[in-house]
Amino acid sequence: MEKQLKAIIFDLDGVITDTAEYHFLAWQTLSEELGIPFTRQFNEELKGISRMESLEKILALSRKQNEFTEKEKENLAARKNSLYCRLIEKITPKDILPGISEFIAASKLHNIKIGLASVSKNAFTVMRRLELLNEFDTIVDAKTIKNGKPDPEIFMRAAEQLGVNPVNCIGIEDAEAGVTAIKAAGMFAVGIGDQQRLAQADLIYHVTTELRFDEILNAFVKKLNQ
Numbered sequence: 001m002e003k004q005l006k007a008i009i010f011d012l013d014g015v016i017t018d019t020a021e022y023h024f025l026a027w028q029t030l031s032e033e034l035g036i037p038f039t040r041q042f043n044e045e046l047k048g049i050s051r052m053e054s055l056e057k058i059l060a061l062s063r064k065q066n067e068f069t070e071k072e073k074e075n076l077a078a079r080k081n082s083l084y085c086r087l088i089e090k091i092t093p094k095d096i097l098p099g100i101s102e103f104i105a106a107s108k109l110h111n112i113k114i115g116l117a118s119v120s121k122n123a124f125t126v127m128r129r130l131e132l133l134n135e136f137d138t139i140v141d142a143k144t145i146k147n148g149k150p151d152p153e154i155f156m157r158a159a160e161q162l163g164v165n166p167v168n169c170i171g172i173e174d175a176e177a178g179v180t181a182i183k184a185a186g187m188f189a190v191g192i193g194d195q196q197r198l199a200q201a202d203l204i205y206h207v208t209t210e211l212r213f214d215e216i217l218n219a220f221v222k223k224l225n226q
């Protein structure tokens with residue numbers, strides 16, 4: 001197998017832009033309406049987790065998961081999404097996290113394909129507002145996959161759509177579930193965030209400004225040749 005980097009697959013929320021804050025605010029409002037205490041710390045556990053799974057986890061906080069019918073849960077999830085959609089109306093290209101545009105440019109300079117793997121059903125809207133839709137060679141969002149992260153499906157699908165073998169890919173994630181998904185897909189994982197939480201990743205940076213194409217490429221080649 002060719003030991004070469006061919007594609008980089010990015011997570012959206014927490015890597016390309018910080019919509020995690022908007023998810024937090026929307027879930028916080030919904031939780032207040034339901035009388036469920038919801039903290040920033042708990043919000044960390046929802047990163048990379050689908051809308052419905054997130055709702056189940058929030059309801060479970062106050063043992064309320066059996067108090068609602070499926071239809072009512074769908075309505076609660078829709079309420080959270082309408083709060084979230086109102087918040088993301090404000091997004092502009094200025095909301096691209098620092099260092100990301102430069103990192104994408106460096107990757108392209110090296111003829112590396114660029115993909116997006118986001119479990120958000122709003123991924124296309126967010127990418128359009130960031131004016132990044134045309135920068136990516138492929139985008140996989142929640143609408144086209146059966147299993148969310150930590151299942152590897154979304155990263156595997158992105159690689160498939162790019163026509164690249166997963167071993168020739170790097171995945172970049174801020175969520176623990178996302179790093180697990182990248183590793184399960186057989187890719188090299190770059191984590192953005194807490195060293196302990198993302199310990200499974202092959203390389204970890206605290207923030208996006210620290211991303212260095214050459215450094216990541218070297219670590220990838222080293223690992224592939226081990």
Ligand code: B16
Nearest residue numbers: 012013047048051118119120121122
């Ligand atoms: P939506 P990612 C994920 O996006 C978020 O991290 C997670 O917090 C959110 O619940 C999920 O998208 C679903 O989002 O409600 O818009 O479908 O990190 O995979 O880009």
Ligand code: MG
Nearest residue numbers: 011013014174
């Ligand atoms: Mg994320």
